[in-house]
Amino acid sequence: MWEQIRSNQTRTLILVAAMGLLLLLLGYFLGEALFGSGIGGLVVAILIWVIMNLFAYFQGDSLILSISRARKISRDDHPRLYNIVEEMKIASGLEKVPDIYIIDDPSLNAFAVGRDPSRASVAITSGLLERLNRDELQGVMAHEISHIKNRDVLLMTFCSVLLGTIVLLAWFAARMMLFGGMRGGGSRRSSGGGGGYATLIIIAVAIVLLIVAPIAAQLIYYAISRRREYLADASGALYTRYPEGLASALEKIAGSTQELKTANKAFAPMYIINPFRDKGRAASDLTSTHPPVSERVRILRSMAGGASLAAYDKAYHEVSRSGKGVIPSSALVGAAAVAARKPEAAEAVPEKVERVRETSDLLWKYSDYGLVNCECGTKLRVPPKFRGDSIRCPHCGRTNTIPARRKSTG
Amino acid sequence: MSVGIIVLIVVLVVLFLFLGFIWMSYNGLVRLRNQVKNAWAQIDVQLKRRHDLIPNLVETVKGYAKYERETFEAVTNARNLAQKAVGTGVGSQAKAEGELSGALSRLLAVVEKYPDLKANTNYLALQEELTSTENKISFSRQHYNDSVLTYNNKTQMVPSNIIAGMFGFKTGEFFEVTVAAEKEVPKVSFT
Numbered sequence: 001m002w003e004q005i006r007s008n009q010t011r012t013l014i015l016v017a018a019m020g021l022l023l024l025l026l027g028y029f030l031g032e033a034l035f036g037s038g039i040g041g042l043v044v045a046i047l048i049w050v051i052m053n054l055f056a057y058f059q060g061d062s063l064i065l066s067i068s069r070a071r072k073i074s075r076d077d078h079p080r081l082y083n084i085v086e087e088m089k090i091a092s093g094l095e096k097v098p099d100i101y102i103i104d105d106p107s108l109n110a111f112a113v114g115r116d117p118s119r120a121s122v123a124i125t126s127g128l129l130e131r132l133n134r135d136e137l138q139g140v141m142a143h144e145i146s147h148i149k150n151r152d153v154l155l156m157t158f159c160s161v162l163l164g165t166i167v168l169l170a171w172f173a174a175r176m177m178l179f180g181g182m183r184g185g186g187s188r189r190s191s192g193g194g195g196g197y198a199t200l201i202i203i204a205v206a207i208v209l210l211i212v213a214p215i216a217a218q219l220i221y222y223a224i225s226r227r228r229e230y231l232a233d234a235s236g237a238l239y240t241r242y243p244e245g246l247a248s249a250l251e252k253i254a255g256s257t258q259e260l261k262t263a264n265k266a267f268a269p270m271y272i273i274n275p276f277r278d279k280g281r282a283a284s285d286l287t288s289t290h291p292p293v294s295e296r297v298r299i300l301r302s303m304a305g306g307a308s309l310a311a312y313d314k315a316y317h318e319v320s321r322s323g324k325g326v327i328p329s330s331a332l333v334g335a336a337a338v339a340a341r342k343p344e345a346a347e348a349v350p351e352k353v354e355r356v357r358e359t360s361d362l363l364w365k366y367s368d369y370g371l372v373n374c375e376c377g378t379k380l381r382v383p384p385k386f387r388g389d390s391i392r393c394p395h396c397g398r399t400n401t402i403p404a405r406r407k408s409t410g
Numbered sequence: 411m412s413v414g415i416i417v418l419i420v421v422l423v424v425l426f427l428f429l430g431f432i433w434m435s436y437n438g439l440v441r442l443r444n445q446v447k448n449a450w451a452q453i454d455v456q457l458k459r460r461h462d463l464i465p466n467l468v469e470t471v472k473g474y475a476k477y478e479r480e481t482f483e484a485v486t487n488a489r490n491l492a493q494k495a496v497g498t499g500v501g502s503q504a505k506a507e508g509e510l511s512g513a514l515s516r517l518l519a520v521v522e523k524y525p526d527l528k529a530n531t532n533y534l535a536l537q538e539e540l541t542s543t544e545n546k547i548s549f550s551r552q553h554y555n556d557s558v559l560t561y562n563n564k565t566q567m568v569p570s571n572i573i574a575g576m577f578g579f580k581t582g583e584f585f586e587v588t589v590a591a592e593k594e595v596p597k598v599s600f601t
Contacts, residue, residue: 079535083542090452091549093445093557134541241552 012155015224019162019217023049026166026213030173033206049165056157061113061121068111070101070123071366078102078362081129084138085122088145091239098122098148102129104363107260108253111271112144113153120148125260126363130356132249139236139246143272146235152228156269159221166217170210177207225269225289233296234312241307241341247300254293295319307341372400435573442561446582449554453585454496456546457507463543464489464514467536471517474527478520481513488513500583507547551585558582 023045031041075082081100089097094117101123108128114120122144132140147153237243253273260275268274274290290296302315361371368384376396390401468482488510495506527533562581565574573579 080538080542083538083545087542087545087549090456090546091553093449093553239549 012224012227015220016155016159016162019159019166019220022209022213022217022220023162023166023169026169026209029202029206029209030169032202034173034176045165045169048168049161052161052165053158056161057115060157061115061119061153064111064113065101065121065123068101068103068123070103072099072101072121073362077365078129078358080134081124081137084134084141085145087138088141088239091142092145092149092235094120094145094149096120098145100124102126102362102366103260104366105260107275108256109260109271109273109275110140110144112147114148115154115157116151117148120153122148126359127256128253130352130359131252135240135242135245136249136252138240139242139244139249140272142236142239143232143246146232146239147228150228150231150235152232152269156225156228159224160269163214163217163221167214170214173206174210177210222289226291228269229290229296230299230312230316233300234309237300237303237307237312238309243300243303243307243312247297250293250297250300254297370402372402374398374400431569432573435570436577439561439564439570439574439577439579442557442564443579443582446554446557446561449550449557450500452550453547453554456543456550457492457496457503460510460540460543460547461489461493463536463539464510467517467540470530470533470536471521471524471527474524474530475520478517481517481520485510485513485517500585504585511544555584558584 024042027041027043027045028038029041031044032038034041073081078100082097085100086097096118098112098114099121101121103123103125105125106127107125108131110122110124110128112120112122122141124140128140129137233246236246240246250273260271268289271290273293274288298319299312299315302318303311306314364381365371370382370384370386372380372382372391374380374393374396375398376393378393378395380391380393380400382391382402386402388402390399392399464485468485471478472482488506492503492506492510495503497503521527521533564570565579565581
């Protein structure tokens, strides 16, 4: 069943092929128009594409994580988050627990990176970590791990490189045409008669492609991204057996007006929610990387006690009133009906105040602050530059020894 | 070209396709069977973790709730039985684990009477570990059953069932929850 989700996404494949074709067409006609060699144009286009791909493949994830200023955490730093990610790793059958990163940012978002499941990472903002209860956090992590499991990270990196190459090519070509003049701009080839006519057609096609290709590629890119979001929501519900967790997390996230400062446009499809979303956009918007949140929530809540991919597909039909499903039919064959489970007991999760404290302790620790718990119940934060072995509690006057601090990571 | 050569070519092509089919199906079956085995190993890891957590839990609770000896004994016994059941087969192991879950839920019900215990940081950390371990057990069971379903479909559906029969691939056994108590249990609730 799982392999099929990956391999039989025919519509995704067609869309990717269409983008590739656009790149080749653009390369060929620009080559013809600018230096009289379509093949030369193709070679240049493919060369740029290959170089960008190699970079994205080998450096993409570390680049994104460092741009986002994400910090890697270990099991002891936040046992609950680590446990939840491990639970989802088990449920999805990944080989390895992804590395977990925290972004010190009050906005609510999360994302996954990593070109293959054995080298993947998930990241979450401290704001989101504070706001979500255990079930919601599980839903978000299930969504992110689905992106890893379904190879969406690889697919979307591939697509954004394709898109980037098309945009780059069009941008350069437009400048060359404006300032450099066109080959066969009437003077050199006009004596050829029929040849001049053919050149004109080629130039016309090149100009049309120049304008249309980046826009078309962008729309295709958004379409692919939206499909993968639905699929990740569906797999997330399947892994957790609890669609409500993700639904209520999405609601909380959508209700926030904080913007993620370090978000990156090229990388928007990997976030759980589009970090560049505008409020009050039309539901059928073609220019968004994510389906509207209200629709995602409604689908998840219409699953009527089921948690299988089939239940999600059915709910999608009901909510969107579209004839086409969102899950490839091959993934639905032979799948058993799956019932949703009951929510986690509320007491198994600390209250919001506790969660905020927990997260801020974690962030202080990563800023190299030491923590001393005084017997009177006061928490003392020791600044990184503090010299000395003991510190006096300002409340009760006890002298506390400072434990040896660990070396900071990253 | 004579008819003989054409027939020979057709026979060779058919033979080639047939061998290719056997090769692919066989490898597919082996991969799925390994996936099932691996998924089962995952359950074992989590069950072992649960067995390891229980003495810790009992000790912590004992410090606060001295008069609940019967409950402690029931949990400890169920744990020892479950530990003995490791490796005795899917069915019997599922049964022993079910009993352990039942005993564990009675212990956790006892905790509700002791507010001091519920506020203990040691206990809170243990509680998160226990909640997560219970989750991990049910998620690994879920993944195991998913894997068994895929594998069984492959061994029973035409045409791969022919290959499965030829090379003796047996269908896998689902990890069913046998004890009624287990179905409601693993929710850790303290109010």
